[in-house]
Amino acid sequence: MTEKDIYNRYQRQIILPGFGEAAQHRLGQAKVLVIGAGGLGCSSLAYLTAAGVGTIGIVDDDRITLSNLHRQVLYGMEDIGSLKATTACRILQEKNPGIQILAFAERMTTQNALEIIGRFDVIIDGSDNFATRYMVNDACVLLGKPLVYGAVSQFEGQVGIFNLANTDGRARVNYRDLFPELQSDTSIKNCSEAGVLGVLPGIIGTMQANEAIKLITGIGESLANRLLHYDALRSSIYEITIMPGKSSQLFLPKDAEAFRQTPYNVVCDRIEQDLEIEQATFKQLLSNEGVTIIDIREVGEIPLLDSIAHIAAPLSQWTNKIPAFPGDSWICVCQTGKRSATAAKLLFDTFGATKKIYSLKGGLLKWIEK
Numbered sequence: 231m232t233e234k235d236i237y238n239r240y241q242r243q244i245i246l247p248g249f250g251e252a253a254q255h256r257l258g259q260a261k262v263l264v265i266g267a268g269g270l271g272c273s274s275l276a277y278l279t280a281a282g283v284g285t286i287g288i289v290d291d292d293r294i295t296l297s298n299l300h301r302q303v304l305y306g307m308e309d310i311g312s313l314k315a316t317t318a319c320r321i322l323q324e325k326n327p328g329i330q331i332l333a334f335a336e337r338m339t340t341q342n343a344l345e346i347i348g349r350f351d352v353i354i355d356g357s358d359n360f361a362t363r364y365m366v367n368d369a370c371v372l373l374g375k376p377l378v379y380g381a382v383s384q385f386e387g388q389v390g391i392f393n394l395a396n397t398d399g400r401a402r403v404n405y406r407d408l409f410p411e412l413q414s415d416t417s418i419k420n421c422s423e424a425g426v427l428g429v430l431p432g433i434i435g436t437m438q439a440n441e442a443i444k445l446i447t448g449i450g451e452s453l454a455n456r457l458l459h460y461d462a463l464r465s466s467i468y469e470i471t472i473m474p475g476k477s478s479q480l481f482l483p484k485d486a487e488a489f490r491q492t493p494y495n496v497v498c499d500r501i502e503q504d505l506e507i508e509q510a511t512f513k514q515l516l517s518n519e520g521v522t523i524i525d526i527r528e529v530g531e532i533p534l535l536d537s538i539a540h541i542a543a544p545l546s547q548w549t550n551k552i553p554a555f556p557g558d559s560w561i562c563v564c565q566t567g568k569r570s571a572t573a574a575k576l577l578f579d580t581f582g583a584t585k586k587i588y589s590l591k592g593g594l595l596k597w598i599e600k
Contacts, residue, residue, distance in 0.1 A: 231328040239328070240282050253447035254282060258329075260446045261285040263350035265338060265366055267314040268292070269301040269431025270356030270380045270438065276304065277439040279322045283446070285330045286322070287350055290315040291337040300428040338362060340490045343369045352442050354378045356435065361494040367392060367405035368483055368492070376445055376454075379405065380438045385427050387434035390457040390472070391441055403455050406478035430462050505574040506567070506591040515561065515588075522557035526573040527564050533598060535563070545573050552580045559586040567593035 236254070237244060244254050262283050264271050267290040278286055294302070294309045294317060302314075309317050319333035334346060347353055347369045355366050355377060363379075370377040370393050377392040392404045437458070444450045457470050483489040507515070515521050516538065523540035540563075543553055560577060562570035567590055574589035581587065590597065 235328070236282075243281070248449055249447065253449060256447050257282050257443065258284040260352065261287070261350040262352045262354060262442055262446075263287040263289065263347060264354045264356055265289045265362065266356035266358065267302075267304075267318045268298065268356060268358060269382065269426065269428075270435040271314075271354075272302045272304040272318065273432045273435025274354050274356060274380075274439040274442070275318055275322055276325075277436055278442065279326045279329065279331070281439070281443055282326070282329060283442075285332065285350075287332045287334060287346070288315045288318050289334040289336070289338050289346060290318075291335055301426060301431045303432065338365065340365060340492060340494065344373065344486055344489065347375060348373050350375070352376055352378065352445055354380070354438050354442055356380060356438070363405060365492075365494045368489055371404050371482055372486060372489060377404070378438045378441045378445075380434045382426055382430050382434050384425055385430065385462045387430050387460045387462070388457055389434050389437045389441065389453065389460075391445070391452050391454045394445070394452065394454040403472045403474050404478065404482075406481055407472050407475045408457070410475065410478045410481050427462055430460075433460065433462070505578060505587060505589050506571065507561070507588045508591055509597055512561065512588075512590050512597070515559065518559070520558040522555045522560050524555060524560055524562045524573070525564075526562050526570055531565065533594065535594065545569055548573070548576065552576050554581065559588070561588045561590060563590045563594055563597075565593045565595050567591050567596075 231239070236258070237251070240254050243249055244251055260283050262278055262285070264274050264278070264286065267275065267288050271288070271290070275286065275288065290313075292314050294305050294312050294314055296310055299305060299307070304318050304321050305314075313335045315333040315335040319331045323331050336342065338346065343365055347366070353366065353370055353375050355363060357363055357366065367377060374393070376394040378389070379392055380389045381387065393402050395402050441453055444452050455472050457472055458467060459469070460467050483492055516523075523538055525535050525540045525542050526545040528544045528546060529542070541555055543555070562573040562577070564570040570589040570593065574587050577585070578587045
């Protein structure tokens with residue numbers, strides 16, 4: 231693009247007081263990596279592209295499904311089944327041919343994270359699981375990269391900036407200053423289990439893009455060392471200040487080699503694979519006597535399990551005592567199989583010597599799909 235084309239395209243933000251051509255030039259020279267091309271990522275990517283960030287990377291190995299479309303607004307019906315990273319790359323490149331967009335259609339792991347993240351200036355985390363959040367955070371700490379964090383569930387979202395020193399000299403904070411030890415993905419329901427208002431990832435993802443633009447251009451006051459919480463039902467916002475904690479340093483990998491050896495997925499998932507059964511096995515066991523189906527979801531979660539005889543036993547009510555159930559074989563079910571795996575492990579640790587205990591792999595959503 232010529233200088234004239236650049237000015238004409240971005241003129242509305244160039245003329246902003248305190249922005250100018252210098253800030254636009256910094257955007258054009260910047261490299262931003264967006265991890266996850268889902269609800270958060272789609273919104274972040276759209277506005278980073280429109281703003282003129284010179285190089286944008288997209289990391290995602292997932293494919294587009296029909297259930298994505300109510301919140302992942304880059305995609306349409308014709309994109310179902312396609313890889314998110316390459317599809318987003320194509321769509322965004324058409325919107326702004328004057329920038330470079332790179333697609334990494336692969337899962338981020340400890341073996342490639344440092345290499346990929348190291349190529350970019352600012353990292354935006356739009357992932358939806360704890361394993362990736364901790365891994366990305368730890369990689370950013372090791373590499374000294376600022377991390378723009380975002381998360382959504384149901385009607386609430388969060389955004390903040392980690393690993394960035396404040397101008398007043400306070401120490402950097404990172405994700406582990408909120409949660410020092412790795413959390414289980416079964417401890418908090420994700421969007422496929424809890425649901426999410428379609429516009430919410432758009433709001434939080436756009437906030438993430440805004441924070442990245444502020445970091446790059448130097449305008450405004452960033453959310454460094456702060457976490458902003460947004461409630462879509464009440465249109466309310468509050469912030470908390472995050473202080474660096476000594477305990478978080480105990481759990482951070484000390485160097486690149488330690489990082490590559492950290493089993494993030496194993497620690498976060500905490501799923502006993504031996505307790506899981508496939509959908510076909512579940513179908514066979516339904517007709518057997520002595521098999522009890524245990525729905526561990528919360529009251530009111532849909533789809534309702536009307537077609538199968540079952541016992542409703544919400545996992546949240548198991549705090550004081552692990553319940554016992556009739557029958558010789560117990561099969562725990564939930565939306566996606568994550569919470570039911572936790573329930574099955576609790577039952578196995580308590581009754582494993584006397585009962586056959588299982589968790590439905592893939593959960594009820596996969597059962598209905600099949």
